Amino acid sequence: MVQASSHFIAICSDSIGETAEAVVQATMRQFELPDTEIKRFMNVRDEDELSRVMEEVAERKGFVAYTLVQPELREAMKEEAVRLNVRAVDIMGPMMQAFADTFHNDPKEKPGLLHRLDDNYFRRVEALEFAVQYDDGKDVSAILKADIVLLGVSRISKTPLSMFLAHKGYKTVNIPVVPELTPPVQLKDVQRGRVFGLTIEPELLLKIRSERLKVMGLPNNVQYATAMRVEEEIAYAQSLFKELNCPVIDVTDKAIEETAGLIIRML
Structure with missing residues (x-):
């Protein structure tokens, strides 16, 4: 039986999760956390799937870093985090809000734009x-x-x-x-x-x-x-x-x- 890692970090994304994982990896270098597992949950597009992700994070006593561009999913994430007492870090939400407030322009709110096949x-x-x-x-x-x-x-x-x-x-x-x-x-x-x-x-x-x-x-x-x-x-x-x-x-x-x-x- 494989022993679970001491530290668990979930990446939850409506795309491939690369952005959130890059931020997590950069942050990890500031800490001595040798026994850490990072698990990506990709293409999370509905609340049921999001709930399953959060249940696993809660069970493993970890936290989640997420990039969800749709407001309803971000709101659902916040609710699940409170319900399950899980720390959840919104990677893109505050940045999108800053863009919207500063430039008076609403975001497209379409998942996966960063990684489209261009x-x-x-x-x-x-x-x-x-x-x-x-x-x-x-x-x-x-x-x-x-x-x-x-x-x-x-x-x-x-x-x-x-x-x-x-x-x-x-x-x-x-x-x-x-x-x-x-x-x-x-x-x-x-x-x-x-x-x-x-x-x-x-x-x-x-x-x-x-x-x-x-x-x-x-x-x-x-x-x-x-x-x-x-x-x-x-x-x-x-x-x-x-x-x-x-x-x-x-x-x-x-x-x-x-x-x-x-x-x-x-x-």
């Missing part, structure tokens, strides 16, 4: 497929087609950063930097300002690699996770970044979203 949606899908296909230097032939090229040593979060940028619509290639491997010759032909080097404090990288070996059940005394090797790789990466004259971002104390924001602003 050109931006298909651009994101194409970028995600691109990032998966060219992840971790699997195929460097597309370097010149990329909007962004990431360079960095192993375990510096190149892949999650690539996927986050792809979700924003940027075709991203990430290339591992290893002293024993010659960098792709195409790097020197990439348009200026599209190549970004990632660096990190050696102590943190050593810790990350050691944890990775532990998860894999491997001894932590292999060269990959020694201080000498980590410092060698970071120094080599720095020399490559200098040779390419590309911007360098230290990811040591940065969330993926923060690093992505820096890159996007520099494009």
Whole structure:
């Protein structure tokens, strides 16, 4: 029997719930809550379904973050929250009210407008497929087609950063930097300002690699996770970044979203 998580957060949405979950995830980083389950309840469009969601939240003693654009559903959510003594956080309601009050314009109140199948949606899908296909230097032939090229040593979060940028619509290639491997010759032909080097404090990288070996059940005394090797790789990466004259971002104390924001602003 699987033991329930200590903390339970429900995402309730009349669309896919991505907006509310993004807010929840960003907030969670401010707290030490290792044993937390986030569960999405998507396309909630009637009061009966909403009641079932709230019953589960109450039973699991959690709280709910919701994005419901229809006033009657938002009102039903408030009533259920009071009835079941569940904390409910309205992610979009106050923002829509601020827009309406300030700009004297009524909202459309149609679910799913953020994620409708427009050109931006298909651009994101194409970028995600691109990032998966060219992840971790699997195929460097597309370097010149990329909007962004990431360079960095192993375990510096190149892949999650690539996927986050792809979700924003940027075709991203990430290339591992290893002293024993010659960098792709195409790097020197990439348009200026599209190549970004990632660096990190050696102590943190050593810790990350050691944890990775532990998860894999491997001894932590292999060269990959020694201080000498980590410092060698970071120094080599720095020399490559200098040779390419590309911007360098230290990811040591940065969330993926923060690093992505820096890159996007520099494009």
